[in-house]
Amino acid sequence: MRLWSLHPRYLDARGLVALWREALLAQAVLNGRTRGYRHHPQLQRFRQCADPLQSIAAYLWPVHAEAVRRGYRFDAGKIRNSQTSPTLPVSAGQLSHEWQHLIGKLQLRAAAWLERLTCHPALEPHPLFTVVPGDIAPWEITRSSK
Template identity: 55%
Template sequence: MRLWSVHPRYFDRQALTAAWREGLLAQSVIAEPGRGYSNHPQLARFRETAEPLRAIGTFLSGLVDEADARGYRFDRSKIREAKMGERMLVSDGQLAYEWSHLLAKLQRRTPELWERWCDEAMPEPHPLFTVVPGPIASWERPSS
């Protein structure tokens, strides 16, 4: 499961649809603890908020907004709650790690998008997040 901190404008079709599916799964797990991947490390930052269900719903809303802009049809009614009042924090180290991970995927799957974004030093974050200085998140499982 990858719940990206990167703005969905950078995603190829595969990343956008996968993030949507995985976000819906995360929403189910947060709404009904004990289901599925309830101990998945990427859920930690959503659970740490005052309103975890609104946090994941706001994350999903950002994906639907991007899908709408591309003419895709994601079912917004699947979002249980949204409009979280506060933004979540993401470290610049985490955002950089995810950016590198996404660029590697784009290079393999969608070279034309990789070409478009490869010179971008740091992407914008998903609208849910505010970037702060810091390392890769403690819940991240970096690959070698």
């Protein structure tokens, strides 16, 4: 499961579809509707919110909006709550780590998409997040943490 802190506009078609599916799975986990993935580290930041279901819904809406912008037909009826939620912090280090991770994925599967992205040097976070100073998040699994 990868719930990107980066804005969904950076994801290629395959990445955006995967994000939609994984965020819907996260919503089901947070709602207690599945047995798997209950302890997934990516869910920690949502569980720490006053209303985790509201936060994951607020995460899903911009993913849906990006899909609509591209002409995809993601079903908004699958999102359980409204669009508003307090923003969550994401460290600049986490955002940079995810950008490097995404570059690696895109080099393998969507080089033309990556070429388009390199024209935009300022990283924008997913609208749910506000960038704060800091390193990679403690819940992130990296080569050095394995």
